[in-house]
Amino acid sequence: MTTHPLSPVTPGSLSLPMAIPFRHRTFPPDDMPTRYAGPVHGHWWARAEEIGFTISGRVRDRYHLALRCETCGHVHASRIYTLMAATPQCPACLVARLEADAEAAGLMHLDRDPDHRHYSWYGAACGHALRRQHEIVRRVARGETELRCETCHAATEAAEAAARGWTLVGSDPQGNPSYRLYAHESGCGGEQRIARANMRTGRFDCATCGCGWAASPSYLYAMKFTLACGREVVKAGYSRDPLSRLIHQLRIDRAMPCRILSMVPIDTGHEAIRLEKSLHARLRRTHPDAIVDPDLYRGQIRVRSEIYDAKLTLLILTLLSDLDRDAPED
Numbered sequence: 001m002t003t004h005p006l007s008p009v010t011p012g013s014l015s016l017p018m019a020i021p022f023r024h025r026t027f028p029p030d031d032m033p034t035r036y037a038g039p040v041h042g043h044w045w046a047r048a049e050e051i052g053f054t055i056s057g058r059v060r061d062r063y064h065l066a067l068r069c070e071t072c073g074h075v076h077a078s079r080i081y082t083l084m085a086a087t088p089q090c091p092a093c094l095v096a097r098l099e100a101d102a103e104a105a106g107l108m109h110l111d112r113d114p115d116h117r118h119y120s121w122y123g124a125a126c127g128h129a130l131r132r133q134h135e136i137v138r139r140v141a142r143g144e145t146e147l148r149c150e151t152c153h154a155a156t157e158a159a160e161a162a163a164r165g166w167t168l169v170g171s172d173p174q175g176n177p178s179y180r181l182y183a184h185e186s187g188c189g190g191e192q193r194i195a196r197a198n199m200r201t202g203r204f205d206c207a208t209c210g211c212g213w214a215a216s217p218s219y220l221y222a223m224k225f226t227l228a229c230g231r232e233v234v235k236a237g238y239s240r241d242p243l244s245r246l247i248h249q250l251r252i253d254r255a256m257p258c259r260i261l262s263m264v265p266i267d268t269g270h271e272a273i274r275l276e277k278s279l280h281a282r283l284r285r286t287h288p289d290a291i292v293d294p295d296l297y298r299g300q301i302r303v304r305s306e307i308y309d310a311k312l313t314l315l316i317l318t319l320l321s322d323l324d325r326d327a328p329e330d
């Protein structure tokens with residue numbers, strides 16, 4: 001067994017003994033069937049010619065013929081029954097097609113899966129070997145679907161968790177595809193189901209030791225935006241990092257004028273949520289007319305509510321500065 005240069009960099013589920021691609025095998029000697037003495041009938045010749053083969057002779061036993069492909073010259077043994085009743089395929093031409101499909105999909109065809117005729121092993125650009133259905137690779141080549149290397153993707157998810165001091169243990173034991181099982185590596189070591197999206201943004205707490213997002217400091221903020229129509233609006237909310245929230249999440253068009261008007265530090269995320277909810281409840285109750293129709297900022301600010309007319313700016317700033325002294329009672 002030879003190891004292909006693209007065979008797995010990482011050991012594990014994807015490590016497989018990689019055979020040399022079919023096209024590069026010498027053929028014969030090993031598979032060359034033994035000659036079988038017997039006549040080659042004229043209707044066999046005619047049928048072979050009709051579908052692009054010539055008959056090199058009878059081989060193996062009384063049921064087999066050696067067929068030479070007129071396209072590539074490859075010789076393979078075929079059952080006479082298959083020749084007459086079906087259309088035998090040249091295995092070398094088939095592999096050539098698989099190699100062309102793979103190349104069009106940005107892959108390298110390594111070898112057919114000996115156990116499943118619709119599957120092959122492919123080398124991906126990242127260096128890992130992927131087992132895929134031939135039709136899927138053709139769909140990738142046509143741009144109808146994308147290919148994801150499981151090994152690389154797992155490494156990405158593991159790195160996301162490591163950046164937050166957690167380790168990725170595995171898939172969600174409850175089977176939710178959005179969740180994973182993680183362990184609090186840098187803390188108590190406890191295991192917990194966490195949505196992958198929350199792991200990326202850090203919006204979760206460790207249920208075992210209690211440390212994390214809800215327990216860490218946060219801010220209430222006010223931001224000002226000038227919409228494309230020229231109208232000025234104000235947004236209030238909470239975030240651990242208001243500037244990052246503004247630049248990377250809320251703002252869609254980089255050219256839109258926007259800025260932070262105020263940031264009030266709050267001890268914990270839990271407290272920030274509570275204060276923010278009470279602030280919005282108060283504004284909705286006292287100034288329902290100042291709530292801006294979401295249709296006006298859809299596609300400009302990535303949020304569905306909590307946007308008010310700029311005439312509330314002073315009131316919001318006053319409420320926020322009051323928070324520095326005491327929380328509003330609502």
Ligand SMILES: [Zn+2]
Nearest residue numbers: 069072090093
């Ligand atoms: Zn061929």
Ligand SMILES: [Zn+2]
Nearest residue numbers: 126128149152
């Ligand atoms: Zn990979």
Ligand SMILES: [Zn+2]
Nearest residue numbers: 184188206209
């Ligand atoms: Zn913990």
